Amino acid sequence: MATPARSKGSRPTISEKISSYYGNVKSLLLGNDLTGRRQTCEENPFTSETQLTGFKRDQEEFHLKPVNVDLCRLKNREAHHAAEYEVPNLILRRGQAFDINIDFNRTYIKGQDAVSLKFVTGSRPTQSRGSVVPVVQVDRIQDGQWGFELAAVQEKSVTLRVSSGSDAIVGRYELFIDTQHLKDDIVEKWRYKHPDDIFILFNPWQKDDAVYLSGEPDRKEYVLNETGRIWLGSVEKYYVRPWNFGQFEYVCLIAAISILDRSELADRARGNPTLVTRTVCRA
Incomplete structure (x- = not known):
């Protein structure tokens, strides 16, 4: 049976008021359409361009192909205060530089070869929403800004010194390495x-x-501490119990990232610690 339409000028029902109120509160908690809640319509998703084609087989010898990419996980994780995490992947803290070693199939030729990176996150990544981050070579990287510099070049091997943005989206990223070779006005491309x-x-x-926390004691206490105390009771009668945070355990990091992945939080809003905290606390 169809619900009769509400006549013009009549007052909204209680259920309509509750629905409107809930929607307004949700928008305040998660942010507006531009910086908070995820929009369902995305333009030009990155997944449609992940395959680079159009090269001829007889020119394949000119392609600059990565054959081995070393993310220097142990060194980078130690420098980024992430060595204690049980998750074996490379774990970085945004705004801080890290190294990547790349071995190519042939000698890297300055002036003819070019390398660029793309860091991709989210289920429907797009550059306009900040979930596809192109990283290009610069003369010298700046702290807190995306970019990379060639730290070392030795025949077939190069070392990139990469820096991420201090406002980068937090979460899980995929890394793409794009190479170009220019010869006789012909550009040969390859994506790894x-x-x-x-x-x-x-x-x-x-x-x-x-x-940012300015004091190292505060960072050790509130960021790196694995155990602590929880206070129970009332104002007049209280007691303390030991508490194991377990923040470095495998399941904790994966669970936190999964909560963000399944939330309605927009990709760009995942760089905002206030919105991220609200989202995790609501889960």
Whole structure:
């Protein structure tokens, strides 16, 4: 049986008021359409361009192909205060530099070969929403800004010194390495996708990060501490119990990222610690 339409000028029902109120509160908690809640309509998803084609087989010898990519996980994780995490992947803190070693199938030729990176996150990544981040070569990287510099070149091997943005989206990323070879006005392109995900977290050590803490004792206490205490009772009668945070356990990081992945939080809003905290607390 169809519900009769509400006559013009009549007052909204209680259920309509509740629905409207809930929608307004939800928007305040998660942000507006541009910076908070995820929009369902995306333009030009990155997944449609992940395959680069159009090269001829007889020119394949000119392609600059990565044959081995070393993310320097142990060194980078240690430098980014992420060595304690049980998740074996590369874990970084945003706004801080890290190294990547690349071995190519042939000698890298300056002036003819070019390398660029793309860090991709989210279920429907697009560059306009900040979930596809193109990273290009610069003369010198700046703290808190996306970019990379050629730290070393030795025949077939190069070392990239990469920096991420201090406001980067936190979460799980895929890494794509694009190469170009220019010869006789012909550009040969190749794209490599690294098989392992990369995790980028907030960075209390980066002064331009919104979660920055100036004191090292505070960072050890509130960021790196694995155990603590929880206070119970009332004002007049209280007691304390030990508490194991377990933040570095495998399941904890994966669970936190999964909560964000399944939330209505827009990709760009995942760089905002206030909106991220609200989303995780609501789960």
